[in-house]
Amino acid sequence: MPSATEPVVTAGSKTPTRSWAGFERWNRKLHFYTGLFLIFFLWLFAFTGLILNHPTWTFHEHWKNRKETNYERAIAAPGADAVNDLDQARDIMRQLEIEGDILWTTTRTDSSLLDFQVRRPGHFYFIKANWAKGNATVRQAEVNLWGIMKVLHVFDGQVADDPRNSRDWALTYLWAYSMDAVAAGLIFMVLSSVFMWLQLPQKRWTGAIVLSLGCLSCGLFCWGLRWIF
């Protein structure tokens, strides 16, 4: 079966050089190799993007259906080498055997108290450590699969315009760079598909019309609105 993207050499057209033909062939191969490798990432981000855009759809409710547990543990004061909030929080997490990305939500007022949150997809920990009393109270929330999927869509360990809340867990880096890789893969797939379409003379006009429609409608939102309003 011929592929959609097999170049068509029409009578009178120039015969492509060997290296050009190799480039076309590999462009086509890499287009579907990239797509096959990234397909589950793509489905995750596409589907969760859809449900995040429709918060009123009730089937994917996760926070209301969470399971919460509260407990208190004895902790030792962080070591002398834990000089800043992040080091002290990591020390407490190690003692509590909790892993995840730290989220700072409160400003510290007492040097023996430390309130912070730890998050990873599916798990939320709200920790209040008090080493003057030698204990830490933990509120732990676990969410369902929908919650895990939605958090994966946005899990990059960053809070916009808040340099204090940056990535601090190795696996957050891994997932964030996976997001970069998926985005780069999609950009490659778009560019390679445009290249393949241009190699199909009989599809150029129709393709040009639909691509122009896409560019016009998308450009309207990216640039046009500021120009119109």
Added chain:
Amino acid sequence: MKGRFYRLTRDLHLYLGLFISPFVLVFSVSVFFFVHSWTPKLAPATARTRVVSSLNLPSDLAKLSGRPLVDALKPILESMNVPGEIGFVQHRVKEETLSIPVSIPGRVTSVSIDLARHEATIVTRETGLADALMTLHKSPGGHGPDIRMNWFVMKAWRWFADATVYLTLFISVSGIYLWYVLRAERRIGFILLFAGILTFFGIAYAVSH
């Protein structure tokens, strides 16, 4: 029949893919801005301030909240020539002011209405293309569903964003079919597909367990 189905799938894959490609680029490029908290500025952000007085405000404006407040603010903002999507409104009771963020992709307008003096201070900031892409990527988003999509243009954006998802799903499934009929590519394709599945579930499992 089989050949017709193949050709139809192939053409739909190509044309629908070309149509959504600018939208896919918007969502993909903005990922880098989110992941790295980085907003490149091609031109310096500009801001201008103006004051509008003698506003005609409904008497119960200060008592409203949520969607009724947004609906009441729409004609007021229209009269001041401030178009856009209204965000979360803050009512500062002591100062008797309403702070209203209004956004158009690439432009943020902050409107502060002095309820006692019937006066509004409007600060408009042009935030650029990168910010526009980020705004579009996260619109409408999961927060404040009762007040969101209060500007018809953003309602239209939601249709396009949804359509991008549906078409992406179609294109990915049709892409699998188009790959599968190429016998020579099946072996390497299966290897990459399984490698992708392993990578995806491996990382997702590691971060969530």
